[in-house]
Amino acid sequence: MLKKFSHTLRWEIYMMKAVSNKQFNISLIFYAAISNFNPNFLRRLSATQTKWTETLSATPFRFNHIQFRCVAFMMQESGKRKKPNILVTGTPGTGKTTMSTALAEATLLRHINVGELVKEKNLHDGWDDELDCYVLNEDLVCDELEDVMEEGGNIVDYHGCDFFPERWFDYVIVLQTDNTILYDRLSKRGYNESKLSNNVECEIFQVLLEEAKESYPEDKVVAMKSDNIEDISRNVATLTDWISNWPIPS
Numbered sequence: 001m002l003k004k005f006s007h008t009l010r011w012e013i014y015m016m017k018a019v020s021n022k023q024f025n026i027s028l029i030f031y032a033a034i035s036n037f038n039p040n041f042l043r044r045l046s047a048t049q050t051k052w053t054e055t056l057s058a059t060p061f062r063f064n065h066i067q068f069r070c071v072a073f074m075m076q077e078s079g080k081r082k083k084p085n086i087l088v089t090g091t092p093g094t095g096k097t098t099m100s101t102a103l104a105e106a107t108l109l110r111h112i113n114v115g116e117l118v119k120e121k122n123l124h125d126g127w128d129d130e131l132d133c134y135v136l137n138e139d140l141v142c143d144e145l146e147d148v149m150e151e152g153g154n155i156v157d158y159h160g161c162d163f164f165p166e167r168w169f170d171y172v173i174v175l176q177t178d179n180t181i182l183y184d185r186l187s188k189r190g191y192n193e194s195k196l197s198n199n200v201e202c203e204i205f206q207v208l209l210e211e212a213k214e215s216y217p218e219d220k221v222v223a224m225k226s227d228n229i230e231d232i233s234r235n236v237a238t239l240t241d242w243i244s245n246w247p248i249p250s
Protein backbone atom coordinates (compact mmCIF):
# COMPACT_ATOMS: atom_id res chain seq x y z
CA MET A 1 0.00 0.00 0.00
CA LEU A 2 2.75 2.40 1.09
CA LYS A 3 4.84 1.33 -1.89
CA LYS A 4 1.99 2.08 -4.27
CA PHE A 5 1.41 5.47 -2.67
CA SER A 6 5.06 6.53 -2.92
CA HIS A 7 5.22 5.35 -6.53
CA THR A 8 2.17 7.46 -7.37
CA LEU A 9 3.55 10.43 -5.48
CA ARG A 10 6.87 10.21 -7.32
CA TRP A 11 5.04 10.21 -10.63
CA GLU A 12 2.89 13.15 -9.57
CA ILE A 13 5.95 15.24 -8.70
CA TYR A 14 7.61 14.20 -11.94
CA MET A 15 4.50 15.06 -13.94
CA MET A 16 4.09 18.45 -12.28
CA LYS A 17 7.67 19.32 -13.18
CA ALA A 18 7.21 18.01 -16.70
CA VAL A 19 4.03 20.00 -17.18
CA SER A 20 5.53 23.24 -15.88
CA ASN A 21 8.57 22.79 -18.16
CA LYS A 22 6.42 21.55 -21.05
CA GLN A 23 8.74 18.57 -21.34
CA PHE A 24 6.30 15.74 -21.62
CA ASN A 25 5.73 13.44 -24.51
CA ILE A 26 2.83 11.34 -25.62
CA SER A 27 4.00 8.13 -23.94
CA LEU A 28 4.30 9.97 -20.64
CA ILE A 29 0.83 11.36 -21.14
CA PHE A 30 -0.63 7.90 -21.68
CA TYR A 31 1.28 6.60 -18.70
CA ALA A 32 -0.32 9.35 -16.64
CA ALA A 33 -3.73 8.58 -18.02
CA ILE A 34 -3.65 4.91 -17.17
CA SER A 35 -1.86 5.29 -13.82
CA ASN A 36 -3.61 5.41 -10.52
CA PHE A 37 -3.34 9.14 -9.78
CA ASN A 38 -4.75 11.09 -6.91
CA PRO A 39 -7.98 12.67 -8.24
CA ASN A 40 -7.02 16.10 -6.85
CA PHE A 41 -3.80 16.06 -8.81
CA LEU A 42 -5.64 15.14 -11.97
CA ARG A 43 -8.22 17.83 -11.34
CA ARG A 44 -5.49 20.47 -11.04
CA LEU A 45 -4.03 19.39 -14.37
CA SER A 46 -7.34 19.23 -16.12
CA ALA A 47 -8.31 22.84 -15.46
CA THR A 48 -8.42 23.53 -19.18
CA GLN A 49 -10.79 21.74 -21.50
CA THR A 50 -9.52 21.49 -25.05
CA LYS A 51 -10.46 20.42 -28.53
CA TRP A 52 -8.19 17.39 -28.01
CA THR A 53 -11.10 15.75 -26.28
CA GLU A 54 -12.55 14.91 -29.69
CA THR A 55 -9.31 13.27 -30.75
CA LEU A 56 -9.13 11.34 -27.53
CA SER A 57 -12.65 10.03 -27.86
CA ALA A 58 -11.43 8.15 -30.90
CA THR A 59 -8.59 6.37 -29.03
CA PRO A 60 -9.00 2.81 -27.72
CA PHE A 61 -7.93 3.93 -24.21
CA ARG A 62 -10.63 3.91 -21.58
CA PHE A 63 -10.27 7.09 -19.50
CA ASN A 64 -12.35 8.23 -16.61
CA HIS A 65 -13.62 11.81 -16.88
CA ILE A 66 -10.74 13.41 -14.98
CA GLN A 67 -8.05 11.40 -16.74
CA PHE A 68 -9.64 12.29 -20.04
CA ARG A 69 -9.41 16.02 -19.34
CA CYS A 70 -5.91 15.69 -17.96
CA VAL A 71 -4.65 13.97 -21.09
CA ALA A 72 -6.46 16.43 -23.33
CA PHE A 73 -4.80 19.34 -21.56
CA MET A 74 -1.34 17.83 -21.76
CA MET A 75 -1.70 16.91 -25.40
CA GLN A 76 -2.65 20.47 -26.21
CA GLU A 77 0.28 21.81 -24.20
CA SER A 78 2.72 19.42 -25.83
CA GLY A 79 1.81 20.84 -29.24
CA LYS A 80 2.96 24.33 -28.31
CA ARG A 81 6.42 25.77 -28.80
CA LYS A 82 7.96 28.35 -26.53
CA LYS A 83 10.16 29.72 -29.29
CA PRO A 84 9.55 29.90 -33.05
CA ASN A 85 11.24 27.83 -35.74
CA ILE A 86 12.50 29.68 -38.79
CA LEU A 87 13.43 28.19 -42.13
CA VAL A 88 15.98 30.19 -44.12
CA THR A 89 16.01 29.02 -47.72
CA GLY A 90 17.17 30.29 -51.11
CA THR A 91 19.48 29.41 -54.00
CA PRO A 92 23.03 28.43 -52.97
CA GLY A 93 25.12 31.56 -52.43
CA THR A 94 22.26 33.89 -51.50
CA GLY A 95 23.64 34.14 -47.95
CA LYS A 96 21.58 31.69 -45.89
CA THR A 97 24.47 30.58 -43.70
CA THR A 98 25.86 34.11 -43.32
CA MET A 99 22.49 35.51 -42.25
CA SER A 100 21.48 32.51 -40.11
CA THR A 101 24.77 32.72 -38.19
CA ALA A 102 24.23 36.42 -37.47
CA LEU A 103 20.59 35.82 -36.54
CA ALA A 104 21.51 32.98 -34.18
CA GLU A 105 24.02 35.28 -32.46
CA ALA A 106 21.45 38.04 -32.10
CA THR A 107 18.60 35.83 -30.84
CA LEU A 108 20.41 32.87 -29.22
CA LEU A 109 18.29 30.51 -31.31
CA ARG A 110 19.96 27.30 -32.54
CA HIS A 111 21.38 27.44 -36.07
CA ILE A 112 21.01 24.16 -37.99
CA ASN A 113 22.92 24.06 -41.25
CA VAL A 114 21.24 21.08 -42.93
CA GLY A 115 24.04 20.61 -45.49
CA GLU A 116 26.61 20.28 -42.70
CA LEU A 117 24.34 18.03 -40.64
CA VAL A 118 23.86 15.69 -43.61
CA LYS A 119 27.63 15.32 -44.01
CA GLU A 120 28.34 15.03 -40.31
CA LYS A 121 25.68 12.39 -39.61
CA ASN A 122 25.69 10.61 -42.97
CA LEU A 123 22.04 11.45 -43.66
CA HIS A 124 22.49 10.83 -47.39
CA ASP A 125 22.38 8.15 -50.06
CA GLY A 126 25.83 8.84 -51.48
CA TRP A 127 27.49 11.40 -53.71
CA ASP A 128 25.99 12.66 -56.98
CA ASP A 129 28.86 13.24 -59.43
CA GLU A 130 26.70 15.14 -61.86
CA LEU A 131 25.25 17.58 -59.32
CA ASP A 132 28.50 17.54 -57.35
CA CYS A 133 26.78 17.16 -53.98
CA TYR A 134 25.40 14.55 -51.56
CA VAL A 135 21.99 13.00 -52.31
CA LEU A 136 20.14 13.98 -49.18
CA ASN A 137 17.94 11.32 -47.57
CA GLU A 138 14.83 13.31 -46.63
CA ASP A 139 13.48 10.71 -44.19
CA LEU A 140 16.75 10.49 -42.28
CA VAL A 141 16.99 14.30 -42.09
CA CYS A 142 13.41 14.66 -40.82
CA ASP A 143 13.89 11.89 -38.24
CA GLU A 144 17.09 13.52 -37.02
CA LEU A 145 15.41 16.92 -36.61
CA GLU A 146 11.99 15.92 -35.27
CA ASP A 147 12.73 16.32 -31.54
CA VAL A 148 14.53 19.66 -31.72
CA MET A 149 11.93 21.07 -34.06
CA GLU A 150 9.18 20.11 -31.65
CA GLU A 151 11.07 21.97 -28.92
CA GLY A 152 11.26 25.15 -31.05
CA GLY A 153 13.92 27.86 -31.21
CA ASN A 154 15.65 26.71 -34.42
CA ILE A 155 16.96 28.50 -37.48
CA VAL A 156 17.12 25.86 -40.23
CA ASP A 157 19.30 26.77 -43.19
CA TYR A 158 18.87 24.79 -46.42
CA HIS A 159 18.53 25.34 -50.18
CA GLY A 160 15.31 23.34 -50.34
CA CYS A 161 12.11 23.47 -48.37
CA ASP A 162 9.41 21.16 -49.74
CA PHE A 163 10.22 18.01 -47.75
CA PHE A 164 10.10 19.41 -44.21
CA PRO A 165 6.76 19.02 -42.39
CA GLU A 166 4.82 22.26 -42.77
CA ARG A 167 3.97 22.32 -39.04
CA TRP A 168 7.65 22.75 -38.11
CA PHE A 169 7.98 26.37 -39.21
CA ASP A 170 6.55 29.65 -38.02
CA TYR A 171 8.40 31.74 -40.63
CA VAL A 172 9.87 30.74 -43.98
CA ILE A 173 12.44 33.24 -45.26
CA VAL A 174 13.51 33.08 -48.90
CA LEU A 175 16.72 35.01 -49.56
CA GLN A 176 17.10 36.51 -53.02
CA THR A 177 20.17 37.94 -54.73
CA ASP A 178 20.70 39.93 -57.91
CA ASN A 179 21.79 37.51 -60.68
CA THR A 180 25.11 39.16 -61.48
CA ILE A 181 26.06 39.40 -57.80
CA LEU A 182 25.14 35.73 -57.32
CA TYR A 183 27.15 34.75 -60.41
CA ASP A 184 30.23 36.46 -58.94
CA ARG A 185 29.76 34.81 -55.52
CA LEU A 186 29.42 31.34 -57.02
CA SER A 187 32.38 31.86 -59.42
CA LYS A 188 34.52 32.73 -56.42
CA ARG A 189 33.55 29.35 -54.95
CA GLY A 190 35.00 27.68 -58.03
CA TYR A 191 31.69 26.22 -59.27
CA ASN A 192 31.96 24.68 -62.75
CA GLU A 193 30.04 26.34 -65.60
CA SER A 194 27.09 23.94 -65.49
CA LYS A 195 26.60 24.18 -61.72
CA LEU A 196 26.98 27.95 -61.95
CA SER A 197 24.38 28.42 -64.68
CA ASN A 198 21.96 25.96 -63.01
CA ASN A 199 22.03 27.96 -59.81
CA VAL A 200 21.77 31.36 -61.47
CA GLU A 201 18.81 30.11 -63.55
CA CYS A 202 17.20 28.78 -60.40
CA GLU A 203 17.47 32.31 -58.97
CA ILE A 204 16.19 33.99 -62.15
CA PHE A 205 13.08 31.77 -62.18
CA GLN A 206 12.56 32.22 -58.41
CA VAL A 207 12.39 28.44 -58.00
CA LEU A 208 12.86 28.52 -54.21
CA LEU A 209 10.24 31.23 -53.69
CA GLU A 210 7.71 29.21 -55.71
CA GLU A 211 8.62 26.02 -53.81
CA ALA A 212 8.14 27.82 -50.48
CA LYS A 213 4.79 29.28 -51.55
CA GLU A 214 3.58 25.86 -52.64
CA SER A 215 4.75 24.16 -49.45
CA TYR A 216 3.74 26.64 -46.72
CA PRO A 217 0.83 28.96 -45.98
CA GLU A 218 1.33 32.27 -47.79
CA ASP A 219 1.42 34.37 -44.62
CA LYS A 220 4.46 32.46 -43.34
CA VAL A 221 6.58 32.97 -46.49
CA VAL A 222 8.64 36.15 -46.81
CA ALA A 223 11.18 37.00 -49.53
CA MET A 224 14.17 39.11 -48.40
CA LYS A 225 16.85 40.75 -50.52
CA SER A 226 20.44 39.66 -49.83
CA ASP A 227 22.72 41.63 -52.16
CA ASN A 228 25.01 43.33 -49.64
CA ILE A 229 26.01 43.64 -45.99
CA GLU A 230 23.34 46.28 -45.32
CA ASP A 231 20.68 43.79 -46.45
CA ILE A 232 21.97 41.22 -43.95
CA SER A 233 21.88 43.75 -41.09
CA ARG A 234 18.38 44.88 -42.01
CA ASN A 235 17.08 41.31 -42.36
CA VAL A 236 18.62 40.26 -39.04
CA ALA A 237 17.07 43.30 -37.30
CA THR A 238 13.63 42.58 -38.79
CA LEU A 239 13.73 38.92 -37.86
CA THR A 240 15.07 39.60 -34.37
CA ASP A 241 12.11 41.90 -33.86
CA TRP A 242 9.63 39.25 -35.08
CA ILE A 243 11.20 36.60 -32.88
CA SER A 244 11.12 38.74 -29.76
CA ASN A 245 7.46 39.55 -30.40
CA TRP A 246 6.54 35.98 -31.27
CA PRO A 247 3.58 35.02 -29.11
CA ILE A 248 4.54 33.00 -26.07
CA PRO A 249 1.74 30.47 -25.67
CA SER A 250 -0.46 31.13 -22.67
Ligand SMILES: Nc1ncnc2c1ncn2[C@@H]1O[C@H](COP(=O)(O)OP(=O)(O)OP(=O)(O)O)[C@@H](O)[C@H]1O
Residues within 6 Å of the ligand: 090, 091, 092, 093, 094, 095, 096, 097, 098, 099, 115, 158, 159, 185, 226, 227, 228, 229, 231, 232
Ligand atom coordinates in the same frame (compact mmCIF):
# COMPACT_ATOMS: atom_id res chain seq x y z
N1 LIG B 1 24.13 39.82 -48.29
C1 LIG B 1 25.42 39.54 -48.59
N2 LIG B 1 26.26 40.55 -48.89
C2 LIG B 1 27.53 40.29 -49.22
N3 LIG B 1 28.09 39.06 -49.27
C3 LIG B 1 27.30 38.03 -48.97
C4 LIG B 1 25.93 38.21 -48.61
N4 LIG B 1 25.39 37.02 -48.37
C5 LIG B 1 26.37 36.13 -48.56
N5 LIG B 1 27.51 36.72 -48.92
C6 LIG B 1 28.77 36.04 -49.26
O1 LIG B 1 28.45 35.07 -50.25
C7 LIG B 1 29.09 33.84 -50.00
C8 LIG B 1 28.05 32.74 -49.85
O2 LIG B 1 27.33 32.98 -48.64
P1 LIG B 1 26.67 31.80 -47.81
O3 LIG B 1 27.61 30.66 -47.68
O4 LIG B 1 26.13 32.41 -46.58
O5 LIG B 1 25.48 31.39 -48.80
P2 LIG B 1 24.48 30.16 -48.67
O6 LIG B 1 23.19 30.63 -49.24
O7 LIG B 1 24.47 29.67 -47.28
O8 LIG B 1 25.14 29.07 -49.60
P3 LIG B 1 24.91 27.47 -49.60
O9 LIG B 1 23.49 27.19 -49.90
O10 LIG B 1 25.80 26.97 -50.69
O11 LIG B 1 25.35 26.98 -48.26
C9 LIG B 1 29.96 34.06 -48.76
O12 LIG B 1 31.26 34.36 -49.18
C10 LIG B 1 29.33 35.26 -48.09
O13 LIG B 1 30.28 36.01 -47.40
